[in-house]
Amino acid sequence: QVQLVASGGGVVQPGRSLRLSCEVSGFTFSKYGMHWVRQAPGKGLEWVAFIGSDERNEHYGDSVKGRFTISRDNSKNTLYLEMNSVRAEDTALYSCVRGSQVDHGIMDVWGQGTTVSVSS
């Protein structure tokens, strides 16, 4: 079955860096665009970033642009999110999400996520 398993979360100090990973299985990873979406505790959903299937097409939310970098390794079926200069407001559950083949903006499969807590 389709699985998206995120890891790499934890407690990080403000201004430091963290790299999240998302290992996928059950579908041909190289054929799908992928997203990161986050949810702060008790809050709504916030789109973070998107990368196309060919690794060349990247887009970011305003609050993370210039600080976060999305990437992927199709040979390892793995999606990444490099988080630099983290802030308290980056504290959230980060989920990797598959973009639909109908339109990559449609988020058709969601992983359970990994929690990032930014605190000194």
Next chain:
Amino acid sequence: DIQMTQSPSTLSASVGDRVTITCRASQSIDIWLAWYRQKPGEAPKLLVYRASTLESGVPSRFSGSGSGTDFRLTISSLQTDDFATYYCQQYNYYPYTFGQGTRLDIK
């Protein structure tokens, strides 16, 4: 950026009721809108895309409508499974944006 505004923020209803949640975009997004349901402690689940196309496997009690700036998600007869939070999301322009959510509670 496109702002997505859902109403109401909270809705109380009973099993069997018909309910409608609305979503308004700050500018036209044509039909490029999706709806998701998130139960407590779970990941969101895609319900509707292209404003009115039901995702495979989603019960027919769900329906979506609208275009341009005004959209609606209707649940024709509420089941216990439906008491959750619902989000709309536009995917016409980057950055993609979600509505703030509508929490559907049992009355």
